[in-house]
Amino acid sequence: MFGIPLFDLAWLVVALLAAGALTGILAGVFGVGGGAVAVPILYELFRILEVPDGVRMPLSVGTSLAIIIPTSIRSFNAHRAKGAVDMSILKIWAAPVIVGVVMGSVIARYAPADLFKSVFVIVAGVSAVRLLFGKDTWRFGLDMPAKPIMIAYGWLIGVLSALMGIGGGQLSNLFMTFYNRPIHQAVATSSGLGILISIPGAVGYIYAGWPHMADYPYVIAFQPPLALGYISLIGLLLFIPTSTWMAPVGARLAHRLSKRRLEVAFGIFLLVVCGRFAISLLD
Template sequence: MTEVLWLLALALAMGATGLFSGLLAGLLGVGGGIVIVPVLFTVFPFFGIPESVQMKLAVGTSLATIIPTSLVSARKHFAKGTMDVALLRSLAPSIALGVLAGTLLGVHVQGSVHTAVFAAIAMLVAANMAFTGVDWRLRDSFPTGPARHGVGGFIGGISAMMGIGGGTVGVPILSMFGAPIRSAVATASAFGVIISIPATLGFVYGGWGDPALPPPSLGYVNLLGVALIVPASLIATPWGVNLAHSIPPLLLKRLFAGFLALTVLRMWWSLAT
């Protein structure tokens, strides 16, 4: 009976995580991973999940939820003709190599190191949302040659290690190199496909047989979380879209930056104590 109640409570927490991530996705256009990972990291301790697997389980579960959403999103953006297919093809190999490296690091580093990396990158995302305007850019064209592949590797590696799709890191980077926002969002949606599928498989394999994982898990992917987060987020996303029309976009960016900064501080606090 106790185990049934525990699973029911975990299911409610996963459903609530999906609703919250979907709401913010609709409000801000951010990928669910940047919301799902910190929320799960905060929720897992209440269920007695060991600290050694909290971040890895949050990341692996988040990556698995990104697979269906990124496939649907990329297909729709491609159909609308806003995706920069040439840029995508040139970046795909380096992104894939970055995903391999990021997955290996994410699976094998200690939980505290993993948490610190997520917190550091999330703080940069929060700073970008807090202090830049909508049209800020570094230059008017994407770099070529080794620099282009370096950027692709960075996007793939960081995204796989953090459990996020291509949008959270990819959209700001494409925008700062001169891509129109619609093209940046469309192209980054395809990044999510390249990132989420192999990274999820890596986290499944890397966590296989770990005795610290809660049921029902497949490696570092919690199946209950995937089954509830995906539909709940799809339900709540239209709510966020409707709400976004009544709130200024810049204010929304600032509010999300505040949420992310508070989450990062919570992570740093957990590392210090």
């Protein structure tokens, strides 16, 4: 089927369903939307399926943004039900985040694959160092900054998230903890960003990838009806059921973990992601 041995195809389906479940759990636990897990997994899948190297990374990022939509909605609702979301922050960030996502999607239309990987490595690396080795004295302030700074940072979150295929969780977690917000509140509030980022981001990656679809010979996951621009319908359909199902489980788990355990777990997770793409840049 599609030129792939039946056993290999079955293995890929099982692996993607399992990865979707893991993505959902991490989305709930860390408020990251699951994109930092989905992108490297999708990247390896598309490598096996021989998707051209020039579109493999943006296809992974765009598909991840589409996957994040239902996962983020469920994760956000679970956190909000516990009263942990700071809605005042989300209201300030809403417009600049969306503007940033749109700009990031336009950049994605012309950017080389290594740009996406480089952004991943830098952001994941900084976040991991902060969470694993940071001290309480590492602060920019004891309260959130003035509204103009919040708006500027919201825009930056949108741009970088669109290039990374994430829901903005690791960026907003980093920012909020630098301003003395508890990690549990940062995680819960960050889950709301996934909705603001994933929907316009997915639409933007359809736009970004559409002109390139005719540039390559037929390959699974990168031609209609198997893809829309830079969104693979195969990856999307296999990830969504289990990731959406497991997101509330992760949210409940987050509220049972101590502050330090949550920080260490999130830091190690980001460090692994950072290492994966740093290695791929050297290939």
